[in-house]
Amino acid sequence: MGGVKLVSTAQSLFCTRIQWALKLQGVEYELIEEDLRNKSPILLKYNPVHKKVPVLVHHDTPIAESLVILEYIDETWKENPLLPQDPYDRAVARFWAKFADEKVVFGVWTACSAEGEKKEKAIEAALESLEHLEKQIEGKKFFGGEQIGYLDLVVGWIPHWLNVMEEVGGMKLLKVERFPCLLDWGQHFIHTPLIKECIPPREKLVEYMSGSIRYFRSLAANKP
Structure with a gap:
């Protein structure tokens, strides 16, 4: 190896x-x-x-x-394949992974760090992106089917990191009436023992993200 x-x-x-x-x-x-x-x-x-x-x-x-x-x-390493074997399914998983990183992560972070009218617009954009993931997980245990796969790992930050972003950003995105499937998936994923053991403590994330928001807001305030 x-x-x-x-x-x-x-x-x-x-x-x-x-x-x-x-x-x-x-x-x-x-x-x-x-x-x-x-x-x-x-x-x-x-x-x-x-x-x-x-x-x-x-x-x-x-x-x-x-x-x-x-x-x-x-x-x-072939022990537990992450991507699907079918070429089309692999392409679809890659598409949603790119979407998740470019739209969902960025959108949620923008909603978390923005203020005023910009924040409201950013929240709406983030909710729209999350709705696409909600549709992808409907009727499934994991995005990869019955086992954790590539796309689950890519969006696996949602149950823990997004909750922290909601707290430090003073907002609520994942409401059960709007995202029941995504929330249900998140519980299955985050409570898998192997997944759970790598998750950083919540208090450290709160401290880290609060500091990051203060930094980004200070940059915005000092922008000419």
């Missing part, structure tokens, strides 16, 4: 999904915690382009970007 390392930060939803994937495949790895305010020589060596986490290092060869890493894990 060779040595496997994961350069990561505990609060990052993008990093946690990689831990979940490695654990699902039974891959032993060394976790290297990174301080993004003081980037280490290791991070700069393995990801000199973007200088961000996560980075998976396998046989001293780095792979960056979480969606790319998930596919690498799926293709390298």
Whole structure:
């Protein structure tokens, strides 16, 4: 197998999904915690382009970007396939994963950090994006069927991270009358023992996101 390392930060939803994937495949790895305010020589060596986490290092060869890493894990270790075998189903899973990262994550974060009229518009946009995921999970236990798969890992931040964003952003997005299937899926996912053991403590996420919001708002306030 060779040595496997994961350069990561505990609060990052993008990093946690990689831990979940490695654990699902039974891959032993060394976790290297990174301080993004003081980037280490290791991070700069393995990801000199973007200088961000996560980075998976396998046989001293780095792979960056979480969606790319998930596919690498799926293709390298075959114990529990993450992506569907059918080419069309694989393409659909990739489509929704890209949608989730570009629209849902960004939309929820914007709703969390914005203020005033911008916040109201951002909340509506975030709800619209979440409704697409609600339709995708209807009638299923997991997005991947009966077993946790690629798309479950990509959107697995929703049951924990989104709840924290709701708190620090002073909003409520996931209401049971609007998202019953997504909420039900979230409970199945988050209480899976292997998934649960990698989730960062809620209080640390609250502290981290509150600090991030203050930072982004200060940037916006000082914008010429």
